[in-house]
Amino acid sequence: MKTLEELRKIREKAQADINLRGSNTRVKVIVGMGTSGIAMGAREVMKAFLDEVGKRNLSDVQITQTGEKGLTSMEPIVDIVIEGNPIVTYGEMNAERVIKVIEEHIIGGNVVNDFAVAVD
Amino acid sequence: MNYYRSHVLIGISDTALQAGVKDFENALRNELAKNNLQDEINILETGPLGFFGKGICMTVYPENVQYSDVKAEDVAELVQNHFLKGRPVKRLLFEESLKGQVNFNYANRIVLKNSGIIDPENIEEYIGAGGYEALEKALLEMTPNDVIDVVKASGLRGRGGAGFPTGLKWSFTAPLEAEQKYIVINADEGEPGTFKDRLIMEGDPHILLEGLTLAAYAVGASKAIIYIRGEYKLCIERLRKAILQANEYGVLGEKIFGTDFSLEVDIKVGAGAYVCGEETALIESLEGNRGNPRWKPPFPGVEGVWKMPTVVNNVETTANVPFIIKNGAEAFLQHGPAKSSGTKVYTLMGDIARPGLCEVDMGTSLRSIINEYGGGMKKGIKFKAALVGGAAGVFLPDRLLDVNMDFESLKEYAAVLGSGAILVMNENTDIVDMLWSVLRFFRHESCGKCSPCKLGTAYLYDLITKIKKGEGTKADLDQLVSIADMMQKTSFCALGQSPIMPIKSALDNFRYEFEARLNK
Numbered sequence: 295m296k297t298l299e300e301l302r303k304i305r306e307k308a309q310a311d312i313n314l315r316g317s318n319t320r321v322k323v324i325v326g327m328g329t330s331g332i333a334m335g336a337r338e339v340m341k342a343f344l345d346e347v348g349k350r351n352l353s354d355v356q357i358t359q360t361g362e363k364g365l366t367s368m369e370p371i372v373d374i375v376i377e378g379n380p381i382v383t384y385g386e387m388n389a390e391r392v393i394k395v396i397e398e399h400i401i402g403g404n405v406v407n408d409f410a411v412a413v414d
Numbered sequence: 415m416n417y418y419r420s421h422v423l424i425g426i427s428d429t430a431l432q433a434g435v436k437d438f439e440n441a442l443r444n445e446l447a448k449n450n451l452q453d454e455i456n457i458l459e460t461g462p463l464g465f466f467g468k469g470i471c472m473t474v475y476p477e478n479v480q481y482s483d484v485k486a487e488d489v490a491e492l493v494q495n496h497f498l499k500g501r502p503v504k505r506l507l508f509e510e511s512l513k514g515q516v517n518f519n520y521a522n523r524i525v526l527k528n529s530g531i532i533d534p535e536n537i538e539e540y541i542g543a544g545g546y547e548a549l550e551k552a553l554l555e556m557t558p559n560d561v562i563d564v565v566k567a568s569g570l571r572g573r574g575g576a577g578f579p580t581g582l583k584w585s586f587t588a589p590l591e592a593e594q595k596y597i598v599i600n601a602d603e604g605e606p607g608t609f610k611d612r613l614i615m616e617g618d619p620h621i622l623l624e625g626l627t628l629a630a631y632a633v634g635a636s637k638a639i640i641y642i643r644g645e646y647k648l649c650i651e652r653l654r655k656a657i658l659q660a661n662e663y664g665v666l667g668e669k670i671f672g673t674d675f676s677l678e679v680d681i682k683v684g685a686g687a688y689v690c691g692e693e694t695a696l697i698e699s700l701e702g703n704r705g706n707p708r709w710k711p712p713f714p715g716v717e718g719v720w721k722m723p724t725v726v727n728n729v730e731t732t733a734n735v736p737f738i739i740k741n742g743a744e745a746f747l748q749h750g751p752a753k754s755s756g757t758k759v760y761t762l763m764g765d766i767a768r769p770g771l772c773e774v775d776m777g778t779s780l781r782s783i784i785n786e787y788g789g790g791m792k793k794g795i796k797f798k799a800a801l802v803g804g805a806a807g808v809f810l811p812d813r814l815l816d817v818n819m820d821f822e823s824l825k826e827y828a829a830v831l832g833s834g835a836i837l838v839m840n841e842n843t844d845i846v847d848m849l850w851s852v853l854r855f856f857r858h859e860s861c862g863k864c865s866p867c868k869l870g871t872a873y874l875y876d877l878i879t880k881i882k883k884g885e886g887t888k889a890d891l892d893q894l895v896s897i898a899d900m901m902q903k904t905s906f907c908a909l910g911q912s913p914i915m916p917i918k919s920a921l922d923n924f925r926y927e928f929e930a931r932l933n934k
Contacts, residue, residue: 296662296663296664297664297672298550298671298672301541301546301550301663301664301665304538304541304542304663305541305542305544305547307538307542308538308539308541308542308543309542309543311538311539311542312532312539312542312543324531326530328529328612328613328616328617328648329612329616329646329648332648358533359533359534359535360529360530360531360532360533360534360617361528361529361530361534361613361616361617361618362529362530362613362616362617362771363518363529363530364518364526364529364530364613364770364771364772364773365516365518365768365770366769366770366771367768367769367770368516368768368770371530373530373531383516383518385516404429404432405429407429407468411516412516412517412518414518414520
């Protein structure tokens with residue numbers, strides 16, 4: 295059980311985390327893990343990110359999950375959040391595309407236009 | 415200051431720089447000067463343009479024409495046609511060059527604002543997104559009556575299908591004296607083609623918990639039950655986790671925030687009967703009985719679970735409450751028309767480019783929902799009809815595409831918003847077959863408690879099967895309507911009262927198809 299004071303502190307910290315402010319994370323990879331996403335292979339995509347990021351020793355990349363955005367027909371969906379940049383949403387992801395996104399976007403800094411579906 | 419008749423915004427990004435945006439910009443300036451347009455047309459550099467095309471992108475105002483993948487060699491054509499003659503260069507337009515810029519509409523979302531953004535299994539992310547602020551405000555600064563007043567003023571109406579005003583529903587139960595009151599969340603999402611509640615629960619379970627806690631506070635309930643359909647495994651798992659975390663963080667459980675208000679939340683897993691989405695059948699099922707509807711009155715608000723006053727609310731309805739309490743009724747009224755305020759979540763299926771789900775303001779037209787959020791029709795096929803609201807819904811033909819989707823506007827066309835399922839059909843869809851599968855569904859799901867529905871759904875199925883086989887007569891068509899009409903007037907619950915809607919709308923709009931199938 296937390297007090298109100300503690301809750302407010304958690305709120306401030308969580309808000310900073312969401313915006314990647316003052317953390318060691320430079321890039322956040324958010325994999326859509328709703329029923330549709332999982333059915334279309336989101337678990338494999340998640341695993342591919344974990345494997346590749348581990349293999350390349352990218353310590354400033356954080357991988358996390360979320361629910362569905364609503365774009366059911368283009369699952370699995372992945373968001374790439376880089377501080378100070380618009381959030382890029384990729385659709386119809388698979389293990390092959392994961393490598394491309396890591397190499398070109400996360401490391402290289404260029405959006406992979408071929409399978410980006412939205413930029414916010 | 416110079417007055418420009420037109421402004422050109424050029425998006426500068428890494429991609430654009432690589433594609434040679436600077437050279438393009440210089441070429442454009444030179445070409446404009448050559449045509450003596452430099453004082454009429456203003457060129458500005460900017461960041462992302464709010465749409466996402468390939469290569470160099472630009473937007474021309476005031477007409478808001480979006481170009482993508484433009485190159486230096488296109489400049490002469492652009493200036494000649496667009497800036498001199500006012501004709502946009504079609505082949506360079508953004509729509510033509512991109513397979514699908516997706517509009518998630520996050521800025522206008524209320525119930526799904528966090529889904530697809532935060533980690534649903536981590537309460538801290540929900541808290542970080544402003545979660546449980548409404549609960550804090552309600553418990554520390556507002557009386558239960560204040561909460562009801564705000565919800566009443568917001569005009570929130572039930573999103574499960576019937577559209578009953580939520581604040582009013584709460585105000586029936588709040589003043590009653592009882593040893594126990596209940597909040598029941600109807601998460602038995604059974605309408606064919608509807609999966610909006612699933613997204614809310616698996617994408618943002620805490621928004622539902624916060625909403626139901628506010629409802630419990632408003633009516634004085636200390637127990638809440640989420641009645642959820644058994645197929646929603648992931649929702650059940652995430653809700654269970656969310657309840658544990660909420661108890662741990664003190665936003666659920668005993669004496670929340672040190673006040674006298676306590677709430678215990680349970681989950682009851684349903685067994686897949688359509689009729690259990692009807693609130694009194696749901697309550698029977700909750701008590702361990704066969705899922706048959708009860709006689710009303712007394713309404714559940716007075717006598718519900720174990721004969722105690724019970725408020726039954728739909729998932730989407732409940733998920734709107736935190737926003738209303740936190741931001742006030744006025745903020746909610748900013749969305750949608752006066753008598754149908756707020757947003758609505760629609761599930762889009764069928765022959766559209768991007769099936770999925772969207773949350774838009776009430777009163778958005780069916781056409782813009784299909785085009786903007788569903789990506790339009792699949793390539794090369796034409797729209798014929800949309801089945802709106804699931805099985806207990808209506809067939810809308812193309813002449814009704816511009817009807818605003820809200821409770822009041824749809825009523826004028828004897829249509830309903832229902833659960834928000836939109837099934838889009840192309841020109842080759844056989845409406846007779848469609849109606850056949852709808853009526854087969856009703857026959858299968860009738861609970862058998864009352865005769866009009868038990869016998870009526872079977873008769874309707876026999877009639878439509880006969881017509882489908884090409885053995886029907888004109889009298890059979892009339893009988894479809896008269897039986898369904900009788901069922902609407904005499905059936906015990908909404909299940910038997912519903913078949914008239916798909917039948918009447920199918921016959922009103924596509925009668926010629928039925929007549930073509932008759933035995934002549």
